[in-house]
Amino acid sequence: MAREAATTGLAARRAAVAVLDEVLGAHRMLADILADPAGPLGDLGPADRARAQRLALAVLRHLERADKLLDPHLRKSPPRTVRNVLRLALVEVFVEGTAPHGAVNAAVALVRRGKRSGHLAGLANAVLRKLVEQPAETWTKLPPQRLPKWLRKPLVDAWGRPAVSGIEAVQMLPPPLDLTVKEPARAEDLAQELGAELLPTGSLRLATPGQVSALPGYAEGAWWVQDAAAALPARLLAPAPGMRVLDLCAAPGGKTLQLAAAGADVTAVDISRPRLARLSANLSRCGLGAEVIAADALHWQADAPFDAVLLDAPCSATGTIRRHPDLPFVKDGSEIAGLVELQARLIDRALDRVKPGGRLVFCTCSLLPEEGEAQLAATLARHPDLRVDPAEAPGVSPDWRDTRGGLRLRPDHWAERGGIDGFYMAVLRKPG
Ligand SMILES: C[S@@+](CC[C@H](N)C(=O)[O-])C[C@H]1O[C@@H](n2cnc3c(N)ncnc32)[C@H](O)[C@@H]1O
Structure with missing residues (x-):
């Protein structure tokens, strides 16, 4: 025994x-x-x-x-x-x-x-x-686990030690489960049914999730899993029925679903066929539609320019360490320079596909200024005719805005609510 x-x-x-x-x-x-x-x-x-x-x-x-x-x-x-x-x-x-x-x-x-x-x-x-x-x-009493040196140093330089300690404290905890609802009018009812908190930005938050596919609303496609920070770029884009929107680097499709749910006419492009298969499965579970294209965004040609483009560029994913605590033990920062260069090329190709007067929402789930604030500054230097539109969406805290008009989200934001993924996002407008 x-x-x-x-x-x-x-x-x-x-x-x-x-x-x-x-x-x-x-x-x-x-x-x-x-x-x-x-x-x-x-x-x-x-x-x-x-x-x-x-x-x-x-x-x-x-x-x-x-x-x-x-x-x-x-x-x-x-x-x-x-x-x-x-x-x-x-x-x-x-x-x-x-x-x-x-x-x-x-x-x-x-x-x-x-x-x-x-x-x-x-x-x-x-x-x-x-x-x-x-x-x-x-x-x-032991201090929280520290980020690796290659990541900690630039973050301390950008935001100081107390902020980085705050990030490390949040990263010790298993993250909550955030959901984006398909029909915002149902958010309060679904929050009650799921026992979830309705966050100021409109996402639902479950502290102790359990099995996702067994939760009420999953089978009928009433919501999908998406961190509250990851839900903001599509909210900044403010999609409307009939708006032609290009979602570049779209898979597995959290943002495509948001754009399609708002009634936009969405084209979703991603280089990875396996990830696009997940995007298509997510669309079909939620009863939503989009044109899905497997292509390299650097070379893909559109028939006509779009009202708006959302570019969720490949990045270091250092904003998602609380969900992926393996990342600091696997990566060493050697990929960052290549990613920063790829992001800049993707931004320029994305801008080619925006109609005059239209907008580009650029975002990365990175904590590194190189992939966020500095990437925006470099874009504005390459394209001096671009304007930064105010990053407005319900529930966005004024503390998250940076001096150039982008939004900087860090895991220590909303720490008392369970934190939020790290992200940077900005809305760029082309001249009319
Ligand atoms: C941050 S993920 C996108 C997450 C997605 N937007 C969402 O909300 O679910 C970045 C994506 O970029 C795609 N990607 C990387 N390089 C690309 C390229 N050159 N052209 C198109 N997609 C690319 C990857 O396959 C990956 O799916």
């Missing part, structure tokens, strides 16, 4: 550790690991898969804290897998609220049964038993 209790949940824990080994050792993004049928979660049933994923995410959000507790007790650093087992046990106890004996027994069983780690089972047992007896404050 005791043996059974000790091994309950072992499959999910073993898989979580294997995911951590791949993220931290092979520098593979979690999304790629999850999509791999031969990956560590491939053989698990839905419940164990969800648990393994939740545990791996929790460790990635608290890895530095776990190491701070572990290191003084480890004379020699153990192999990566054993360290990940130890980290997982501490995160289970101090973050997930798992009973210490269950977490420790499972960790020791994993080390004992691991390839070439059996001899370390006694060490794992001794270290963990000592650490899990510590009062909860030993853990909560």
Whole structure:
């Protein structure tokens, strides 16, 4: 019986550790690991898969804290897998609220049964038993996990240390689930039905989401999952029935759905066919339509210019670390210069497709000024005839506006409500 209790949940824990080994050792993004049928979660049933994923995410959000507790007790650093087992046990106890004996027994069983780690089972047992007896404050007093240097430095330079500490504090927490409703008139009723908060910008927010496809309104396509910050670019564009709108870099389609739901005549272009398949599935679940085109936005030619273009350019995605805590362990910042250059070329091609007097909404889910504020400044320098329109939408806080007229959103904004993804967005108008 005791043996059974000790091994309950072992499959999910073993898989979580294997995911951590791949993220931290092979520098593979979690999304790629999850999509791999031969990956560590491939053989698990839905419940164990969800648990393994939740545990791996929790460790990635608290890895530095776990190491701070572990290191003084480890004379020699153990192999990566054993360290990940130890980290997982501490995160289970101090973050997930798992009973210490269950977490420790499972960790020791994993080390004992691991390839070439059996001899370390006694060490794992001794270290963990000592650490899990510590009062909860030993853990909560530890500072939140810091962003990697390549990212922290430019952010401290841009907004100062207190703002960056605020971002790091929000990134420790699992993010809420935000929904965009198809018919804004139903938002209050849906909020009640879902037990959600109706945010000032119109998104619905669930603190503890559960299984998305089981939530009321999912099957009928009454809403789709979209962070409250990600919902703002389409709101700034203010789509209207019959307006011809081009959504460039559109997949998986959160913004396409918003534009189509407002009655705009939408053309959605993206280079990735698999991501466009998700966009088409999202459109059909929500009973919405758009022209969907697989093409490279740098070369695709339109028949006629558009009233408005929305460009959600590929970027470092550093604004989404609270949803993707694997990113700081996989990326090293070496892609940024190439992305900044690609964004500038995409902005210029997007502007070619805007009719005289029409607008371009440019956005990136990045925290880096290079991909936001500086990208806007460089665009205005290349195109001195452009005007920046005020970034107006219901619920937008004046604190989010920058001096050039764009909106800067950071995870520490709305911290008391659970934060918001990092984004930059601006509305550019062509001369008439
Ligand atoms: C930030 S994501 C877009 C998210 C999407 N707008 C939404 O709201 O769901 C960036 C997208 O740019 C696409 N992309 C990257 N380079 C591209 C290019 N040269 N032409 C068209 N799409 C591109 C990627 O496939 C990816 O889907």
